[in-house]
Amino acid sequence: MNAAKMTTSDFLDALASGQPTPGGGGAAALTGSQAAALVSMVINFTVGKKKYADVEEEMRGCLARSEALRAALLAAVDADADAFDAVAATYSLPKETDEEKAARTAAMQDALKHAAVVPFEMAEKCLEIIRLAAPVGAKGNSNVVSDAATALYLAFAALKSALVNVNINLKFIKDEAFVTAWSAKVAALLADADAAYVEAKSAIETTLGVTL
Numbered sequence: 001m002n003a004a005k006m007t008t009s010d011f012l013d014a015l016a017s018g019q020p021t022p023g024g025g026g027a028a029a030l031t032g033s034q035a036a037a038l039v040s041m042v043i044n045f046t047v048g049k050k051k052y053a054d055v056e057e058e059m060r061g062c063l064a065r066s067e068a069l070r071a072a073l074l075a076a077v078d079a080d081a082d083a084f085d086a087v088a089a090t091y092s093l094p095k096e097t098d099e100e101k102a103a104r105t106a107a108m109q110d111a112l113k114h115a116a117v118v119p120f121e122m123a124e125k126c127l128e129i130i131r132l133a134a135p136v137g138a139k140g141n142s143n144v145v146s147d148a149a150t151a152l153y154l155a156f157a158a159l160k161s162a163l164v165n166v167n168i169n170l171k172f173i174k175d176e177a178f179v180t181a182w183s184a185k186v187a188a189l190l191a192d193a194d195a196a197y198v199e200a201k202s203a204i205e206t207t208l209g210v211t212l
Contacts, residue, residue, distance in 0.1 A: 003030065003077035020088070025080035025119050028161035029073050031154050032126045036070035038151035039132050045141040055139040062132055069125050069132075073158075076122045080165070083115040087169075109174060116169035116182060119162040123189055126159035130196045137204035145207045152200050159193050 001022065003011060011030070015022050043063040046052045052059070090108040094100045130152060137148040163186055170179050170186075205212055 001078055001081055004074050021081035021084050022077060023081075023084065024161060025084070025122070025165045026077040028119070028126075028158045028165075029076035029080055029122050031161070032076075032122065032129065032158035033070050033073035035126070035129050035151040035155035035158060036066045036073060038147045038154070039066040039129060039136055040070060042136050042140040042144050042148045042151075045144045046136075046139075049141065052139070052141060058135065059140065062136055065128065066132055066136075069129055073122065073125055076118070076125070079118050080122065083111075083118040087111040087115050112169050112173050113175070113178060116166050116173065119165035119169075120182070120185065120189070123159045123162040123166070123193075126155045126162065127189060127193050127196060129155040130159070130193060130200055133200040134196070134203045137200055137207055140207075142207050145204055149201075149204045149208070149212055152197065152204065156193065156197050159189075163190070 001014070003022065003026065006014070011022070015027060040063055043059050043066065046059050047056055047063065087108065090104060090111050093104040093107060095104050133148050133152040133155065137145050137152070140148060166182070166186055170182055173179050201212055
């Protein structure tokens with residue numbers, strides 16, 4: 001698919017089509033990438049300005065991270081599609097003999113585990129964006145901090161959307177230890193995201209002087 005090379009129109013056509021990929025996971029990844037881009041935008045309106053010289057170094061560090069996240073999440077659009085396709089491919093494996101059935105089940109379970117990990121890592125990146133929105137919202141150029149608010153909302157939505165795909169894959173995984181461990185990871189990530197969201201929202205509201 002190579003989402004990075006698709007036009008917005010082509011991607012939306014693919015998303016709306018009767019094909020399974022790109023789907024919700026790809027949309028979440030792209031939304032997260034857009035959130036990172038907006039964080040970068042606020043920073044780029046901040047660095048180089050005399051008024052914000054005292055936070056220049058910090059903001060440049062934030063910019064390096066937001067740009068890395070933007071690239072990683074854009075790449076995750078295709079990674080998510082590949083993970084789904086790998087699961088789908090196991091359904092066509094032969095299942096005539098007991099050996100074939102066992103091999104098919106093992107391949108399917110491995111693919112499902114990978115398909116759970118990919119969106120979880122996507123959600124982790126979205127959490128990083130939410131965390132970046134706090135210092136950028138507090139110290140960035142106040143004329144464009146409203147864009148940091150948009151980034152915050154998009155990143156939070158992308159994170160929760162990504163975790164939907166984690167949970168749906170966990171539902172079909174038979175390895176109870178894996179499911180227990182990763183369910184705990186999801187719960188911990190959500191708790192961290194809620195806390196980071198509240199912190200960033202408060203910082204942005206203080207800068208803007210409005211209630212979001």
